[in-house]
Amino acid sequence: MERTLHLENLPRTIELERDGDGRARLAYIDQRRLPDELVFERTGDWRAVVDAVKALAVRGAPALGIAGAAAVALWAGNAGTARAVARGCAGAGEFFLEELEPVAAETADARPTAVNLAWGVRRAVALARDLVASGAAPGEAADALYDEVKRMETEDEAVNRAIGDRGAELIAPGSRILTHCNAGSLGTAFFGTALGIVYAAAAQGKVERVFADETRPVGQGARLTAWELSRAGVPCTLICDDMAASLMAAGGVDAVLVGADRIAANGDVANKIGTYGVAVLARHHGIPFYVAAPTSTIDLSLTCGEQIPIEERDPREVLPRPIAGVDVWNPAFDVTPAALVDRIVTEKGTFAPGELEQALSSVRA
Numbered sequence: 001m002e003r004t005l006h007l008e009n010l011p012r013t014i015e016l017e018r019d020g021d022g023r024a025r026l027a028y029i030d031q032r033r034l035p036d037e038l039v040f041e042r043t044g045d046w047r048a049v050v051d052a053v054k055a056l057a058v059r060g061a062p063a064l065g066i067a068g069a070a071a072v073a074l075w076a077g078n079a080g081t082a083r084a085v086a087r088g089c090a091g092a093g094e095f096f097l098e099e100l101e102p103v104a105a106e107t108a109d110a111r112p113t114a115v116n117l118a119w120g121v122r123r124a125v126a127l128a129r130d131l132v133a134s135g136a137a138p139g140e141a142a143d144a145l146y147d148e149v150k151r152m153e154t155e156d157e158a159v160n161r162a163i164g165d166r167g168a169e170l171i172a173p174g175s176r177i178l179t180h181c182n183a184g185s186l187g188t189a190f191f192g193t194a195l196g197i198v199y200a201a202a203a204q205g206k207v208e209r210v211f212a213d214e215t216r217p218v219g220q221g222a223r224l225t226a227w228e229l230s231r232a233g234v235p236c237t238l239i240c241d242d243m244a245a246s247l248m249a250a251g252g253v254d255a256v257l258v259g260a261d262r263i264a265a266n267g268d269v270a271n272k273i274g275t276y277g278v279a280v281l282a283r284h285h286g287i288p289f290y291v292a293a294p295t296s297t298i299d300l301s302l303t304c305g306e307q308i309p310i311e312e313r314d315p316r317e318v319l320p321r322p323i324a325g326v327d328v329w330n331p332a333f334d335v336t337p338a339a340l341v342d343r344i345v346t347e348k349g350t351f352a353p354g355e356l357e358q359a360l361s362s363v364r365a
């Protein structure tokens with residue numbers, strides 16, 4: 001039975017826009033406040049974007065890519081251009097690029113695991129360099145960076161929809177799908193990666209229900225995935241992370257779908273902490289484990305997952321009121337070995353982890 005989805009109820013997550021005076025600003029959903037309230041923040045300050053990334057107000061690998069490029073564009077349109085203009089014409093472009101360097105470095109370092117953040121920054125910086133090299137003034141470079149971020153937003157949705165269509169082919173009718181964290185519209189400009197597959201498969205009437213892991217410690221599953229799926233009209237059941245094993249043992253899960261923050265060349269997958277455990281459980285119970293990600297999340301410069309930097313976050317996320325004598329370890333991500341991943345779904349194709357490197361080298365060539 002085909003299901004009527006209500007994707008129109010999902011707001012766009014992150015968008016560069018111009019205010020009434022033509023100044024660039026970034027509008028984003030403050031995801032810390034969901035599901036209690038849907039609040040859009042707006043800022044023209046690149047440092048505020050970096051702070052929003054660090055605080056998880058903006059999160060999810062593809063959304064971080066856009067945030068990274070947007071921070072560069074905002075700097076270029078405000079402080080970058082103003083300082084270069086104040087300095088005068090001679091060498092303004094070189095001065096602009098020199099000043100851009102620490103801005104780019106600070107933005108790219110805001111979160112280390114999701115490779116899209118640095119990818120987005122690199123894409124913006126490369127464009128700025130090309131423009132200055134071809135004689136563009138800083139103000140012109142800033143306008144072009146604005147347009148580039150808008151292109152990234154559009155591309156991101158198109159990529160997610162392609163992932164959705166490809167991934168839906170893996171989903172059997174009547175499927176009960178387990179997901180971890182939020183790899184949905186909220187982690188992207190729009191539509192989502194793992195949840196993009198859910199939306200595409202649900203539109204074909206194949207999804208009976210999605211089980212959302214709560215995803216301790218920050219609760220992206222409980223606060224974000226459950227909110228997003230219910231708004232979109234997909235039946236959703238929230239479970240605590242430690243219930244997944246029992247659910248699988250009871251025969252309640254037909255497939256696992258998760259997103260990724262970085263995928264190494266050998267197909268090892270870094271994603272939200274707890275993903276590895278879900279993959280072990282899925283293999284034990286003979287349930288297929290699928291990863292959905294854009295090719296921008298695949299880092300062919302790393303041969304294996306051990307090389308992926310894992311972000312450690314504030315212990316207060318785990319233990320809000322410290323207990324004397326108790327230490328806390330709070331890694332935000334873990335690495336699922338390629339051997340536990342059945343298929344990786346990208347916009348360019350669906351691959352076994354072992355095929356990834358060769359397949360992507362040939363599609364990129």
Ligand SMILES: CSC[C@@H](O)[C@@H](O)C(=O)COP(=O)(O)O
Pocket residue numbers: 059060061062114180181182183184187188192193194220258259260261271272273332
């Ligand atoms: C489409 S988002 C994919 C991943 O980035 C997602 O699964 C994830 O792990 C997000 O972690 P977060 O710490 O919330 O940024």
